[in-house]
Structure formats: C-alpha cells, structure tokens
Amino acid sequence: MLIETSNFGPIEYDENEVIYFQNEILGFEGLKKYIFVGKEGSEPFMWLQSVENPGLAFVIINGTDVISWYRPQIPLSEMKRLGIDDPAWVQIYNIVVIPDNIEEISCNLKAPIVVNRSKNTASQIVLDDNDFEIRHYLKEDLKNYSIEKDYYKDCEGFIRLVYRFVNELKPVEFNELKKRYLAPSAISFFIIDMINGFCRIGPLSSPRVYNLEKPIFTLTKRLVSEGVKDIAFLNDSHHEKSMEFKEFPPHAMAGTQESAIVDSLKGFSQNTKIFTKNSLNAFTNPDFNIYVQELIKKGTKCFIIAGNCTDLCIYQTAMTLKMFLNSSDTPVDIIIPANCVDTFDSEEHKADLINPLFLYHLHTNGIEIVKEIK
Numbered sequence: 001m002l003i004e005t006s007n008f009g010p011i012e013y014d015e016n017e018v019i020y021f022q023n024e025i026l027g028f029e030g031l032k033k034y035i036f037v038g039k040e041g042s043e044p045f046m047w048l049q050s051v052e053n054p055g056l057a058f059v060i061i062n063g064t065d066v067i068s069w070y071r072p073q074i075p076l077s078e079m080k081r082l083g084i085d086d087p088a089w090v091q092i093y094n095i096v097v098i099p100d101n102i103e104e105i106s107c108n109l110k111a112p113i114v115v116n117r118s119k120n121t122a123s124q125i126v127l128d129d130n131d132f133e134i135r136h137y138l139k140e141d142l143k144n145y146s147i148e149k150d151y152y153k154d155c156e157g158f159i160r161l162v163y164r165f166v167n168e169l170k171p172v173e174f175n176e177l178k179k180r181y182l183a184p185s186a187i188s189f190f191i192i193d194m195i196n197g198f199c200r201i202g203p204l205s206s207p208r209v210y211n212l213e214k215p216i217f218t219l220t221k222r223l224v225s226e227g228v229k230d231i232a233f234l235n236d237s238h239h240e241k242s243m244e245f246k247e248f249p250p251h252a253m254a255g256t257q258e259s260a261i262v263d264s265l266k267g268f269s270q271n272t273k274i275f276t277k278n279s280l281n282a283f284t285n286p287d288f289n290i291y292v293q294e295l296i297k298k299g300t301k302c303f304i305i306a307g308n309c310t311d312l313c314i315y316q317t318a319m320t321l322k323m324f325l326n327s328s329d330t331p332v333d334i335i336i337p338a339n340c341v342d343t344f345d346s347e348e349h350k351a352d353l354i355n356p357l358f359l360y361h362l363h364t365n366g367i368e369i370v371k372e373i374k
Contacts, residue, residue, distance in 0.1 A: 006055040007047070008037060018051060019115060022081055023123035025095075026111060031056065034122075044145055045096065048113070061107060063094040064347070067141050071347075072132065074114055078125050082116040086207070088345050089118040097135070105142070106135045159353070165363065166356040169338055169371035174226055177335075177373070181301045184227035188300045191216060192234045192282065192307030192314055194265050197258030198344075203249040206344035208351055209308045213264045215339045216306050219373055220268050223304070230295055233261055233269055234288065234307075234317065237276035244279060281316040283324075292321065302333045304373070306340035311358040314341050318367055326366075336362060339372040 003011050013035050021032045033051040044066050050056040063070045072092060084090055092114055094107040109132035115122040181187055196202070199210045220231070236252035237259045238244060252259040254276070261269050275288040282288050295303075305318050318334055325332050338359055345351035363369045 003035075003049075003051060003054055005049060005057065007057050008049070011035070011037065011049070013051075016120070019048075019120050019122045021122050021124070023125065025058070025113070025124045026126075028056070043149070044142075048093070048095075059096040059098060060093040060113065061096055061138075062092065063107060063109060063112065064092055066138070066145050067109070067136070068144070070109060070132075072109075072112055072127055072130070074125065078114065078123060082114065082121045082123060083119050084116045086118070087347065089116055090347075091115045091117055096138070103139055105138050107138055108134050109136045110134045162356050162360045165360050166338065169369060171371045171374050172335075173374050174222060177302065178226070184223075185229065186299055186301040187223070187228050187304060188230040188232070188295050188302070189220070189223055189228055189304045190232050190234055190282075190306070190317070191220070191265065192305065192317060193236055193309070194233070194262055194307050195235050195252060195258065196260050196262055197236065197252040197256075198308055199262050202251050202258045204251045204344070206308075208342045208345055212306075212308060212340060212342055213262055215337075215372070217264050219304075219306060219337065219340055220265065222373070224268065229271075230273075230300065231268065231271075232273040232275060232288075232291065233265075234275050234277060234282040234285075234313075235259060235261065236278075236313075238278055242278055280313045281320055282313070283317065283320045292324070296330060296332060300332060302335060304335050304337070306337060308341065309343035310341045310355045311343050315358050315362065318362055319365060322365055322367055334367045335370060335373070336367060337370050337373045 001013055001015060003013065005011055017035050019034045019036070021034065024030065024032060031050050031052050034048045035051060037047040037049045037057065044061045045059055046061070048058040048060050074090065092112045094109060094112050096105065096107045098105050111124055111126045111134070113122055113124050177187065178184060194212065194216060196205075198204055198206060199213060223231070237254040238250070238252055239254060242250075260266075273291060275282060275285050275291070277285050277288075303321060305314060307314060314336070318336065322334055325334075336359070341359075343349070343351050343355050343358075359369050
C-alpha cells in the first residue's frame, strides 16, 4: 500500500504494519491507524505517521531506552484492553515536542503510547498516581544516550561473537559419549529446578522454562534407556524467611505444589536422588556435596546438566562443580546441552541476550556446550 505523506513523501507499507489505536492520541480523536517510520541515523527518534491523515506525524522516542529511570506501570485494565498476554510484547513510546530552542526539547512521560506488538494494538494512556511530567526536558538524557550508544557500539562485536558461538553449536550423539567414557555408568545427570514454581505456576513461572519440559523429558528417557543410573533432581525448596526472598518474590515454598517436580518428569524421580536447596547453588546442600564426591569416587567421568536458569542456578552449580574439579585436578567433564537449558524473560532480564551470554561464559571456563544430545 502507498501513502503520500507531507513529511516523508511517498511511503509504501504493508497492512500488517498498521498499528490500531484503541484509545486515540489526545486531541486527535477519530484517527486510529498509524505506522512507524524510522530514519537511519535519527536514533533515538522515530515517527508515528497517521495513515488516515498524511499530513500528521508525531515525533516519538522509546522513553524507557532514553531515560534510565523511566519504568511506567501500565494498569492491568489497559493491558487487558490491548490484549497483552505477555509483557515481553509491550513497547512504550513518548511523544516528543521540538521547539525553536532545541535546548528545550521535551517529551510527555505522563501519557505514554503503549503498543502491543503481537497484535498491533495501541493506546495513549494517562498515568495517575505518579510524578511523571507532561513536559520532561530531554537535553541531559539525550547526552547520556549518545554516550551509551557509543559504548554499546564497542560491544557489538562481542555480542556477535556470542551469538555466532551459540548458532554454530553442534549436536553430539550419545553413542559418541559412550565411546568417550566407555560405559553409561560413567555418566551422571543433574536436572535443576524443573519444578512447577518455575514451569507452570507461581510468580517466577516462565513460558521459556515450561518449554524445556519436552527436550529434558526426551533426553532423560534416552539416558535411562541407555543405562545411565545416576540421575539427581536439584530443586528449590524455601522456608518462609528465606534470604533469597530479598532478591526474588517468595516462591517454591517447601511442601507446596510450586516445589514439586513437574508431572512430565516426575516419573523419572522414583529411582533417582532428590536434593533440595535454599539458594541458587545446589552445593550449599552438604548432602549434594557428598553425593558428587561419591559419584567421582565410583567412576563418574562426565556430568550432564539440564534445567533452569542458565544464568542463575545452572551457572552457579555448574561453575562450582567445575571449580571443585579443577581444584582437585580431577579429569571429569561437564556437558550442557543448549536445548535443555534456558532462562526467564522480562524487561530487565532479556533472555535472548542473557541465555547465550552465559552459555558462552560457561564454555570459556571449560564446560562443554553442545546443541543437543541425540
């Protein structure tokens, strides 16, 4: 489709790109259809171009990117109105006013434009019960943004290296592992935090972690069928005054459904070891410490680790295990199949960056990362 705009000339766009406003922009009622227009080199500015009025285009910014402290809480009623099921799809923009005196450039923090990119719906929402300004001057924020942009540019090469590492991971055949370690009895398997409180219910449950159930079930079934007998579940199990609740919401309380192993894996737990932990690191449980040493004494040559979260419980346990092996000069391998680990996603915790970053860091510390175990 084609629109002849006053500011940008002719613009071709696809109907799927159109954003439909449920609550229109204040003062421009009746105009519901817009498209985003960006220009290379104009970051952080972009434009919200009306499809119904070619002469109307708002300058906007993503305020949460430009203004470090700006984290507006969108009312639940508005989230429902926009059909937002997953907060990861929310994008927040702010209308910018550019006066003759550029030093006084400002944006409206009080009435952000909230967009659900999964359904291309949007609303301008007036936020109450806060001190957000209708006219927030941007001069200092833009200066800091420019400095940050240069900093991020320096990091781009490293981020590409990390993604390239993950994208080029190769699978390993279990038959190859049998040849490498001579017998299935030399392989031990740890499943970390595959409990309801992270997969299905509770404040820390995550769709990404739920999606680990199938590949971990498949891997566990394969290992059991091949004769791997030393399998252990390492599960969060907290008491009411757990210190961890200072950093995370109360979760996986001992004896509740949240602390129970998910049904898809529960069948494997009958003939395995189960260790509880009151922190991210399973080694804080002395019984697990002893168990690891017993496995090494009886001939374990490889530990396979699966579960969640890559940057938290997986990382803490795998790195502690690696450091223990290094400190005692014990030639035992650690293997993590990338398809069997993941982390949660939120505005402050971008899983698509954090997950590969921590896989790469585990790799640089001598832990073998494979695409999957087939």
